[in-house]
Amino acid sequence: MTERTIPVAAFGPIALDLTMNAGSIRIVVDPTLEQAHVVLKTEATSGPSADAIRDTAVDLNGQNLTISVPDVAGSTGGNTTVRIGGNLMTFSGGSGVQIVGGNVHINGHGGGKIFVNGQEVTTTGASGSAVTPISAVVHLPAGSMAMVSTHTATTLVTGTLTRLEYDATSGVLTADRIGELDARVTSGSVTVGEVTGSLYVGLTSGNLGIGAYSGSDARLNLTSGNVRMAATAQATGRLTVNATSGCARITGAAHLNVRRHVTSGYVQIS
Structure with a gap:
């Protein structure tokens, strides 16, 4: 096994910028944690996956942490x-x-x-040339935000992120609770239990599910995608839905300022 722990010298909330095109990503937000740290792991002791962990670039600038995991053979690029x-x-x-x-x-x-x-x-x-999956486990203090860029990695967020920017191709995101969510997904899946702030989603041939939306500005753009979202009584402001050959079912949103544009798609807002 190859394992690398990346300590973070900064105290308190950080802004994470993580690029990792394949494997699995787990982000854990811990209110009791004072300093962030990251653990990269793979089963192999040598070969391309082990080399990728050793060659991972890390940069800390104030409260901004940038981590870039190199691609390995067997992962997907273009x-x-x-x-x-x-x-x-x-x-x-x-x-x-x-x-x-x-x-x-x-x-x-x-x-x-x-x-x-x-x-x-x-x-x-x-x-020794075989590729083994790389996993990244990121521990963040409360109040942190994250930017995740991936192709096919599975991403799991536990706890509450203040903001998440997510860019994926065929990736899968599952999250407990997010303040502001900005997601751009192609042929992937996003499932979030609760979004409390602004919401922007650009979806192409993917799936979006939000259990409870209570923000003040939501914009959904979908092309051949599927959206299921439930707004709460605390949600306010505008809800904009643009659908091209997509399907959106949004409940609890009748009290919002709804704007929709549908081209060969289906949008149901109640």
Whole structure:
């Protein structure tokens, strides 16, 4: 196993800027914590995943913490994603897949290797070259905010973030409670228990679920996406929904200043 702990010298809330294109991200907001710290981990002791952890760039400028985890072979960079039902198939790096007579043929720059959950199950080289998933666990003091940029990583937020900016392609975000949420998602999924401040979501072929919205300004732009949101009696101000071939069902919002624009989509606000 390779593990790296990143201490943060600053005391109190911080603004985290995390770039990590694959693997799993867990952000834990702890009201009793005075200083943030980050733990990066992978099962491999050598190889590209272990090297990526060692080569992760870290910069602390006042209360601003920037962490950038390098890409590794087997993760997705520029890609094309096909969504069928609830399943995703992603092609990247000029690779090709053929299914002929029940046999699967894979060819591309990676040498035709096969990965399951980031773990190489067949190899054309030494076993040390296999990619293992990288996990990042971020512990933040109360009042902190975060920016997360990823392609396919699964992100889990426990506790309350003051603000979250989330940019993902085929990523999955699950969060307890967020003050301000700004999310841009393509073929991904966002599920948040509660949003108490401003809300902006740009959704393309993805899914958004918000259990309780009590902010004062909400803007939802969806293209072939699905939105389910429940506004509370504490919500105020404007709710703007722009839908192109998308579907939005929003309840508890009849008292808001609603503006909608629908093109070949379906928007229900009650």
